[in-house]
Each structure stands twice: as C-alpha cells, then as structure tokens.
Amino acid sequence: MVKTPRSPSGPGEPVPEPLRAGATVLEVLDEGGANRRIRVRVEGWPGFAAGQFVMIGAGPVMAAPRTDPLLPRPMAIYREIDGSGSPDLEILFKVGGRGTALLSEARAGDVVSLVGPLGTPFPGAIPGEQAILVGGGTGVASIYQLARERTRVRDGSVSVLFGARSAGDLMGVDDFEALDAVAVSIATEDGSRGSSGLVTDLLAAALADGIDSSRARVYACGPVGMMRRAAEVAKTHGIGCVVSLENHMACGFGVCLGCAAPLSAGGFGLVCREGPVFDAEAVAWEGLP
Numbered sequence: 187m188v189k190t191p192r193s194p195s196g197p198g199e200p201v202p203e204p205l206r207a208g209a210t211v212l213e214v215l216d217e218g219g220a221n222r223r224i225r226v227r228v229e230g231w232p233g234f235a236a237g238q239f240v241m242i243g244a245g246p247v248m249a250a251p252r253t254d255p256l257l258p259r260p261m262a263i264y265r266e267i268d269g270s271g272s273p274d275l276e277i278l279f280k281v282g283g284r285g286t287a288l289l290s291e292a293r294a295g296d297v298v299s300l301v302g303p304l305g306t307p308f309p310g311a312i313p314g315e316q317a318i319l320v321g322g323g324t325g326v327a328s329i330y331q332l333a334r335e336r337t338r339v340r341d342g343s344v345s346v347l348f349g350a351r352s353a354g355d356l357m358g359v360d361d362f363e364a365l366d367a368v369a370v371s372i373a374t375e376d377g378s379r380g381s382s383g384l385v386t387d388l389l390a391a392a393l394a395d396g397i398d399s400s401r402a403r404v405y406a407c408g409p410v411g412m413m414r415r416a417a418e419v420a421k422t423h424g425i426g427c428v429v430s431l432e433n434h435m436a437c438g439f440g441v442c443l444g445c446a447a448p449l450s451a452g453g454f455g456l457v458c459r460e461g462p463v464f465d466a467e468a469v470a471w472e473g474l475p
C-alpha cells in the first residue's frame with residue numbers, strides 16, 4: 187500500500203536529516219523494457235520531501251569488487267509504501283550502464299548501500315496553484331511525490347505530462363493515473379502511445395489553452411534539452427518554471443564538486459546540495475551538457 191506522505195516541502199521548512207544505511211532489497215520488479223522498480227527497507231528511515239533523492243549503491247554490497255563500479259548512483263525517491271514500522275521506499279530506474287545493471291540484478295534479501303534523503307526539495311505551492319508537471323523518461327520518478335502533494339492544494343489543479351521515446355520507455359503511468367484529481371497526458375516520439383511528438387509540444391498546447399498565469403507553475407524533470415525547452419515555453423506564457431537537474435554525481439552531499447551546474451548569475455551551484463531543484467531562470471542552460 188502506498189504511504190501517505192509525511193514530509194514537508196514548504197520553502198524554508200526543515201527537511202529530514204540524511205541517513206547512511208544498508209537498505210534491504212524487498213524486490214526488484216520488471217516494469218517492461220529496461221525499466222525497473224526496486225523496493226527497499228531502510229531501518230529508521232526519516233521520511234523525505236518531494237524532490238529529494240538518495241545515493242544508492244551500484245548493486246548489492248560485496249557483490250562486485252567495490253571499485254567496479256566505485257560510485258553510488260543518484261536516484262529520486264519515487265514514493266514511500268507501507269512497511270513494517272517505518273515505510274519502505276520505491277525507486278524507479280532505467281537500466282543503462284554498469285551501476286543500474288548491477289542494481290537490477292539485486293535479489294530479495296540483498297543489502298545495498300544508501301545515503302539519503304539528500305538535496306533541496308521542490309518549493310511549496312503558490313495559493314490555488316495550477317501545477318503542470320512535465321516528466322521526460324526517467325524524470326517522472328522525481329515528480330510523483332510532488333503530484334501527490336499538489337492534489338491537496340486548495341482550489342488547485344494538477345496536470346502531469348509524460349514524454350518518452352516510445353510506449354515501452356514510459357514508467358509509472360498507472361501510478362499517476364491512480365492519483366485522484368490528476369490529469370495525465372502522454373506524448374511519445376514514435377506515436378506508440380498518446381500523441382505523437384515531444385512532451386514540450388504537449389506543454390505548449392496546455393499553456394495556450396487559456397491557463398491563469400498568475401496561479402500556474404511548471405515543474406520539469408528529464409533530459410536537459412527537454413527541461414530547457416519547457417522553461418522557454420513557460421516563460422513565453424509568463425509562467426514560472428522549476429526544474430530538477432540530473433547531473434552526474436559522485437558523492438551526493440557537496441564534497442566532490444562533480445555535480446556543479448552553471449548559474450545564470452555566474453558561478454556554479456552544486457546540484458546535490460543547492461539542487462537538484464532550481465528555478466529554471468537561475469540555470470545557465472547553454473553551459474549544461
């Protein structure tokens with residue numbers, strides 16, 4: 187059963203202290219294609235706020251030489267589900283490289299290293315917010331908790347726009363559709379599900395459809411090009427846009443400087459600590475890979 191969120195996500199509100207722990211794998215589910223859902227139990231899990239992430243070990247502890255691969259991988263906390271005592275965690279991921287391949291091979295009872303919750307969460311809602319959430323590929327994993335929380339905004343509305351290359355790349359659609367009062371739309375590049383084209387085309391159409399710009403806000407997570415375009419489309423309509431960046435990370439808590447993102451005001455921001463959530467206007471998009 188899915189756990190009701192307990193954690194705050196208002197600006198300036200305290201977020202739970204991160205924990206460094208061994209997470210016991212409960213199951214790894216095949217979600218079709220390269221998509222996987224891992225459920226883990228973390229004793230003493232402190233809760234999280236929408237937009238935060240964990241650094242999770244690449245595969246079970248001791249299953250591979252610890253230099254192969256050495257680094258854990260950043261993964262959004264998709265949601266909490268009812269566990270025994272404290273809630274269990276779900277993470278949605280796509281098998282791409284060595285780390286996620288090893289993680290996908292974890293079995294029930296294996297222990298993976300985990301540090302979290304980490305990062306600065308999404309800001310609190312504006313009054314009566316019309317939230318338009320845009321998720322590209324695995325980026326949807328970062329916005330599920332946000333969608334749930336925004337359904338509780340008085341006089342507000344929540345739309346979620348999914349984008350993927352093809353139907354087989356979509357993840358989590360059924361979970362979002364199961365949320366009360368969330369309107370889900372899908373765009374696939376090959377037209378195999380939903381409308382044919384880019385999710386940012388869906389966004390442009392949604393914003394052109396007489397939205398109240400004083401109450402609307404766009405939230406985007408996915409490939410850099412998609413987030414950048416989403417920010418441009420939102421700006422054209424005078425609507426604010428918040429993004430969650432997915433830069434490579436080595437440590438996840440501000441030590442290695444490997445995740446630095448260029449800022450429009452000059453200098454860099456650490457995605458793991460100042461982010462992953464940023465106002466789109468604060469990001470120097472041309473400097474991101």
Ligand SMILES: Cc1cc2nc3c(=O)[nH]c(=O)nc-3n(C[C@H](O)[C@H](O)[C@H](O)COP(=O)(O)OP(=O)(O)OC[C@H]3O[C@@H](n4cnc5c(N)ncnc54)[C@H](O)[C@@H]3O)c2cc1C
Nearest residue numbers: 261262279280282283284285286324327432434435436444
């Ligand atoms: C906050 C956040 C949340 C995320 N949430 C999700 C999620 O929920 N689901 C999901 O599927 N993906 C998510 N991602 C993306 C995910 O972390 C990457 O896709 C993942 O690291 C890929 O690992 P891999 O083992 O598949 O690939 P690999 O190919 O093994 O590793 C990734 C590549 O990055 C390189 N690399 C690793 N660290 C660094 C570094 N510090 N500097 C430079 N290069 C480096 C590796 O050498 C390698 O080439 C998230 C990323 C961030 C930052």
Ligand code: FES
Nearest residue numbers: 438440442443458
């Ligand atoms: S990942 Fe090490 S400083 Fe951000």
